[in-house]
Amino acid sequence: MAxxxxxxxxxxxxxxxxxxxxxxxxxxxxKGRKGKGRxxxxxxxxxxxxxxxxEEFGFMKQMYQDYCLAKSLNDAIDQxxxxxxxxxxxxxxxAADRRAAELLSRGQALPQPTEAQRLLEDRTFKKLxxxxxxxxxxxxxxxxxxxxxxxxxxxx
Numbered sequence: 001m002a003x004x005x006x007x008x009x010x011x012x013x014x015x016x017x018x019x020x021x022x023x024x025x026x027x028x029x030x031k032g033r034k035g036k037g038r039x040x041x042x043x044x045x046x047x048x049x050x051x052x053x054x055e056e057f058g059f060m061k062q063m064y065q066d067y068c069l070a071k072s073l074n075d076a077i078d079q080x081x082x083x084x085x086x087x088x089x090x091x092x093x094x095a096a097d098r099r100a101a102e103l104l105s106r107g108q109a110l111p112q113p114t115e116a117q118r119l120l121e122d123r124t125f126k127k128l129x130x131x132x133x134x135x136x137x138x139x140x141x142x143x144x145x146x147x148x149x150x151x152x153x154x155x156x
Contacts, residue, residue, distance in 0.1 A: 012071065016064040023057035026050060089125075092116035 010018065030050035043051070093116035100110050119125045 019060040026053045089116045093120045
């Protein structure tokens with residue numbers, strides 16, 4: 001019988017499959033041995049070994065399922081971080097634009113552009129934001145004008 005698998009030895013899906021198959025095999029083997037002794041008799045060493053193996057493989061299976069869930073959540077957070085940061089910068093720039101418009105409407109001098117406003121004017125930021133969005137959200141479709149602007153061409 002195998003022992004707990006090393007996280008680095010197999011990818012999580014393979015490890016989960018191995019644990020599942022080992023658990024099924026152990027349960028199948030132990031079925032053939034049930035009912036051979038009296039009900040009040042203590043379990044044999046063999047029966048205890050099957051019971052412990054079943055528990056170990058059950059724990060292993062649960063551990064890998066938990067690992068897969070945690071990895072999935074972590075991947076989602078990583079993917080969303082770039083998009084959320086881009087939205088944060090856009091909101092900050094919009095707030096700075098509103099403040100500048102208010103000052104201008106009162107005849108006051110415009111403040112220096114904020115870092116967010118400078119970032120939005122930077123073509124690299126725009127391209128990076130779109131690239132990250134497409135990379136992390138393949139279902140998002142870009143319109144032709146956006147694609148043309150990213151390639152440095154005029155949209156029609």
